[in-house]
Amino acid sequence: MSLSNEKKKEMFWIMLLSRRLDERAWVLHRQGKIAFHISGIGQEAAQVGAASAITKGKDWLVPYYRDLAMMIAMGMTPAEFLMSLFGKAAEPTSGARQMPSHFSLKRANIVSHSAPVATQSPHAAGIALGIKMDKSDQVVLTTIGEGATSQGEWYEAVNFAAVHTLPVVFLVENNQYAISVPQKLQMAVSGAAEKACGLGLEGIKVDGTQVFKVHQTVLDAVVKARQGEGPTVIEAEMYRLTPHSSDDDDRSYRTREEVERHKKKDPIILAKNHLLSEGLLSEEEYQTLEEKAKSQVDDAVKAAQQAPFPKGETAASPVYAQEVNHG
Amino acid sequence: MSLSNEKKKEMFWIMLLSRRLDERAWVLHRQGKIAFHISGIGQEAAQVGAASAITKGKDWLVPYYRDLAMMIAMGMTPAEFLMSLFGKAAEPTSGARQMPSHFSLKRANIVSHSAPVATQSPHAAGIALGIKMDKSDQVVLTTIGEGATSQGEWYEAVNFAAVHTLPVVFLVENNQYAISVPQKLQMAVSGAAEKACGLGLEGIKVDGTQVFKVHQTVLDAVVKARQGEGPTVIEAEMYRLTPHSSDDDDRSYRTREEVERHKKKDPIILAKNHLLSEGLLSEEEYQTLEEKAKSQVDDAVKAAQQAPFPKGETAASPVYAQEVNHG
Amino acid sequence: MAEITLVEAVRQAMDEELGRDKKVFVIGEDVGVRGGVFRATVGLFEKYGDERVIDSPLAELTIVGVGIGAALYGKRPICEIQFADFIYPAFNQIISEAAKMFYRSNGDWSVPMVIRAPYGGGIGGGLYHSQSVEAFFTHVPGLKVVIPSNPYDAKGLLKSAVRDPNPVLFFEPKKGYRLIKGEVPDDEDYTVPIGPAKITRAGQDMSVFAYGMMHHYALQAAETVAKEGIDVEIVDLRTLYPVDRETILKSVRKTSKALIVHEDNLTGGYGAEVAATIAEWGFMDLDAPIRRLAGPDVPAVPFSHPMQGWFMVDADKIANAIRDLASF
Amino acid sequence: MAEITLVEAVRQAMDEELGRDKKVFVIGEDVGVRGGVFRATVGLFEKYGDERVIDSPLAELTIVGVGIGAALYGKRPICEIQFADFIYPAFNQIISEAAKMFYRSNGDWSVPMVIRAPYGGGIGGGLYHSQSVEAFFTHVPGLKVVIPSNPYDAKGLLKSAVRDPNPVLFFEPKKGYRLIKGEVPDDEDYTVPIGPAKITRAGQDMSVFAYGMMHHYALQAAETVAKEGIDVEIVDLRTLYPVDRETILKSVRKTSKALIVHEDNLTGGYGAEVAATIAEWGFMDLDAPIRRLAGPDVPAVPFSHPMQGWFMVDADKIANAIRDLASF
Ligand SMILES: Cc1ncc(C[n+]2csc(CCOP(=O)(O)OP(=O)(O)O)c2C)c(N)n1
Ligand SMILES: Cc1ncc(C[n+]2csc(CCOP(=O)(O)OP(=O)(O)O)c2C)c(N)n1
Ligand SMILES: [Mg+2]
Numbered sequence A, B: 001m002s003l004s005n006e007k008k009k010e011m012f013w014i015m016l017l018s019r020r021l022d023e024r025a026w027v028l029h030r031q032g033k034i035a036f037h038i039s040g041i042g043q044e045a046a047q048v049g050a051a052s053a054i055t056k057g058k059d060w061l062v063p064y065y066r067d068l069a070m071m072i073a074m075g076m077t078p079a080e081f082l083m084s085l086f087g088k089a090a091e092p093t094s095g096a097r098q099m100p101s102h103f104s105l106k107r108a109n110i111v112s113h114s115a116p117v118a119t120q121s122p123h124a125a126g127i128a129l130g131i132k133m134d135k136s137d138q139v140v141l142t143t144i145g146e147g148a149t150s151q152g153e154w155y156e157a158v159n160f161a162a163v164h165t166l167p168v169v170f171l172v173e174n175n176q177y178a179i180s181v182p183q184k185l186q187m188a189v190s191g192a193a194e195k196a197c198g199l200g201l202e203g204i205k206v207d208g209t210q211v212f213k214v215h216q217t218v219l220d221a222v223v224k225a226r227q228g229e230g231p232t233v234i235e236a237e238m239y240r241l242t243p244h245s246s247d248d249d250d251r252s253y254r255t256r257e258e259v260e261r262h263k264k265k266d267p268i269i270l271a272k273n274h275l276l277s278e279g280l281l282s283e284e285e286y287q288t289l290e291e292k293a294k295s296q297v298d299d300a301v302k303a304a305q306q307a308p309f310p311k312g313e314t315a316a317s318p319v320y321a322q323e324v325n326h327g
Numbered sequence C, D: 001m002a003e004i005t006l007v008e009a010v011r012q013a014m015d016e017e018l019g020r021d022k023k024v025f026v027i028g029e030d031v032g033v034r035g036g037v038f039r040a041t042v043g044l045f046e047k048y049g050d051e052r053v054i055d056s057p058l059a060e061l062t063i064v065g066v067g068i069g070a071a072l073y074g075k076r077p078i079c080e081i082q083f084a085d086f087i088y089p090a091f092n093q094i095i096s097e098a099a100k101m102f103y104r105s106n107g108d109w110s111v112p113m114v115i116r117a118p119y120g121g122g123i124g125g126g127l128y129h130s131q132s133v134e135a136f137f138t139h140v141p142g143l144k145v146v147i148p149s150n151p152y153d154a155k156g157l158l159k160s161a162v163r164d165p166n167p168v169l170f171f172e173p174k175k176g177y178r179l180i181k182g183e184v185p186d187d188e189d190y191t192v193p194i195g196p197a198k199i200t201r202a203g204q205d206m207s208v209f210a211y212g213m214m215h216h217y218a219l220q221a222a223e224t225v226a227k228e229g230i231d232v233e234i235v236d237l238r239t240l241y242p243v244d245r246e247t248i249l250k251s252v253r254k255t256s257k258a259l260i261v262h263e264d265n266l267t268g269g270y271g272a273e274v275a276a277t278i279a280e281w282g283f284m285d286l287d288a289p290i291r292r293l294a295g296p297d298v299p300a301v302p303f304s305h306p307m308q309g310w311f312m313v314d315a316d317k318i319a320n321a322i323r324d325l326a327s328f
């Protein structure tokens, strides 16, 4: 089933909005207004392509910290994200308990994730187990960086899903680096897709800079999972265009030339050119989208800045869920 | 390089001696003389085949609890094993601190292992790293059950060895069960050898009931490792002919017919027939070996029974290795 | 009221909870056809099928991590760790995930799950089948830690644990599995609340705090010293975390002396927190040093019989510690 | 004597030990070209090469498990865990293997290794970049646990740790990495012994026990209350495990009052053991309850600034606790 023109434009819009939002976070950091940002720049195609392959409000997402564009695609608003950057009480992931980008969005079946990498993968398998038990046709999408697939946790999660033919898609966002560590020091295979053969499930590599290609690949895996045919590992290849985070300085471990080379495959530009060449978008429309993105981000910054901080002592709870009546 | 006749007979002798020793342990348990035994019956071919592929006193072995025959092949005496069954002070693995079959033999470069499965695998990789750093031509052989390859620990160890091209052979003794759990509930691949493709190294399946076949397969991997060409996963297929341990009752999870069927592929019988058919062994010689085994085991039981228990308070140490001079 | 063993109480609790609530399921190594290596799940596989009694791969991280995911989805997993000694591969999932999920999501996501594991020594299990692991978890906000000492509590507390919306670690004194018998109500609906400790023997001369197998021995020791005129109060701590400070302090207020007993290593063990609690908030009630009787600070219980005996706290050692403190 | 930062002291210790002993190597995430995310290994990769300064896969179990293997072979690994919060995947290797290897092999196999990790809050790191994890390890015979509070000790203790034939956990107060400066001898051969705590300020009115960043704040608080006439003795615990009971008890014998400070959660934290030690063996010296000032019992330090401030113990809170206890 091919994507409608409207859907394609919508996907591009989400990518663009996420990019401008992400860039603004860097600006706010340089201005000293926020303490920390971890960026998804360069990974929007994979994220939006994947998110648009699952059904909002029905399926489950177990994301990781780079998935800003994926979260926007799933309905998190720019203001919500910005509130988490500022540590404001109303941010929806954690009431500002967690660092920014440790996503969670209950209303969209998006599970809270933490900083220790790969811990989310077994959760995705567990959710899928619940789905299978209930004979529901939901699916789970979960993401991870290629570096984090070195954790035994990821292996165990994929293994369990494969043994029990669970409805889950393991998307690996391979951006070439784990902070400073290149793929060749993580694994002896050509990428995470190749890891799948050792676990008894399908592994697919896709160009992660091409949003519509990723979409189709993930969609196929989602359909397969929905039909009870089990899990898939998908590796989306791309490049982390920014330093690891606002605390990182990537000049110590990669050349500027390398980074510049990859900017030519910037997924926003690729998607824009695709839409332009297919006649789905004009330069004027594009400008309008840019303005819309700018104004939405401006508004969101304002709203987030005005929102109140949590009171310190509100951090005392909630440690435990309400007791049930034991009697 | 094919095995000499002498070596072949020696390997058979070790298998036979280990079997009779192992059987005696079951008898001692039935007699209430020992509290616990975990058996290697059915796995002798793989163990002796593999042990005879490394160089004693030079290479390293990181074994697991079923490796009685492997330990005998590496020079542990029947009396030493029996002392550990009785919990006697002089047993060489732990001074009777550990349960029996938690092997260690410092004099033979055999590292102490514990009960939590798969913890030994990263140690093997680490020893191999040390060897590589020193540009030594030692190799490491490490063993594990097929069930334990479900642990992330095993995956991480093999991954590290593959990334760094380390001189280590990962031998998986696939005896079909992890206590009661069959392979199909552990993994979605056809066996542990297939796991290797996801980790970027060679994976080889071998009939684990045939001692000389196992020997050749492991020897090839050892030679390869020694030449700096990296690690190999070898899966030896066999069958656990006894219950998991003296605490187990296997009738709840497998039929007697299944067990009987596999007894036809008893590695001791296969090896004996091989030697008989090649004219390397006569029935008389075989009887002599049986008598020798019996008398060695008899003597060892006597020695072990007479050996003193440790005094309770000796358990207070050694918790820490001697302090170095900090000044 | 039928008299049953501790392990049978555990089995019954799971059986009844599986029957009561379709969301409940059991996952662990050998819990299926084998019925568990301690036979705690016998019959459940046959009764509830392989989707609700799941033989997991040999991987504790998987058992707990998948359990957490299923709990997030809305299920009520009971995760069995075959021996407490093997819980460490799941440590990251328990500490980083189960314990912190509710807090970190500001109450959006909860993890209603039980992690059961047999613990403790004295059964010839050596270093890796004898460990007490409670102190690693009685320090972790977001978790609850429960250790029953008898069949009544085991069944009632396990049922409460299954119904609790939080992650509950449920450690079972394996030496007592068949040794400790007791009456359990026929009423399917009785439960024992998680939280309160229980005074299981009233006394005047000192308070002895214990749990699990050590509580069993403490009661025996109390009978022994009673004949010598020492009247001991025994408190079964039962829920170790959150700490029931009130009951602890109330008892010390009455007796003015405290002895804490556990089989885990002394230093940094659970007894340290009980002692610190009394030393901070019950200080004015005390008229003797706070004593701890615990396993020695060696890595774990050794295998060989004489060494195991040297390590383990038993009724005799408790009686001696009581006499010693009584004479202060 | 040059004045350097705490993180530079750590770096120098590694540099010198790598230079001194070919068996020493460093392994961890981003320790190579990147020089560590806190720059604790800057320059070492260039100086010693990629076989002695190894960028590991993103897997803490691998870092520690491979380290143990290398130590068994005869190497002296320094394993870096990027944040203490990420040590849990390696927990099984540390607790089951490193800690128990020497004992279980009756002294045949030893594990001379150091596991370094930055720990502690107050740096905007939120729940997973702020944790204090020491209490999980100060309960484990076979391990040593060291936390330096200043550059002199950091360098001297880390060098001792590398030379120690046992597994040593070395937790570095990351908030003090650049904040805390101090003089360090030029002599390459000075070390600070693992074991003894240190009285860093002599006083009469009470003993304050602290370590890491909290020791730094305790000294500040002591100066504040000194102006009010309260004369506090400060003990920098430094080696947390094995516990230096002698120094702790000696100080209480002198002051008769004890306050224990840590930023880790209160319940089951290291302070419990210090309190229990005093309540058992220093009881007769006490004339006030033993107080603990610690992080509240919530899962970890929250991110947002006001909440972080609410959580963290600081010099003001310590001064208040001192005043409170002084007035008892
Ligand atoms: C268990 C654990 N160890 C270390 C870290 C520190 N850390 C955060 S992100 C990161 C690199 C992750 O690389 P990758 O998985 O490739 O994802 P990417 O950041 O490139 O998207 C590291 C080492 C962590 N968060 N968790
Ligand atoms: C971490 C851990 N979990 C559980 C156990 C309990 N246990 C001991 S052996 C075993 C089965 C091992 O099966 P496998 O790896 O196939 O080896 P085998 O015993 O068949 O040789 C189990 C579950 C253990 N020793 N360690
Ligand atoms: Mg990456």
Ligand SMILES: [Mg+2]
Pocket: B145, B146, B147, B173, B174, B175, B176, B177, B178, B179
């Ligand atoms: Mg097996």
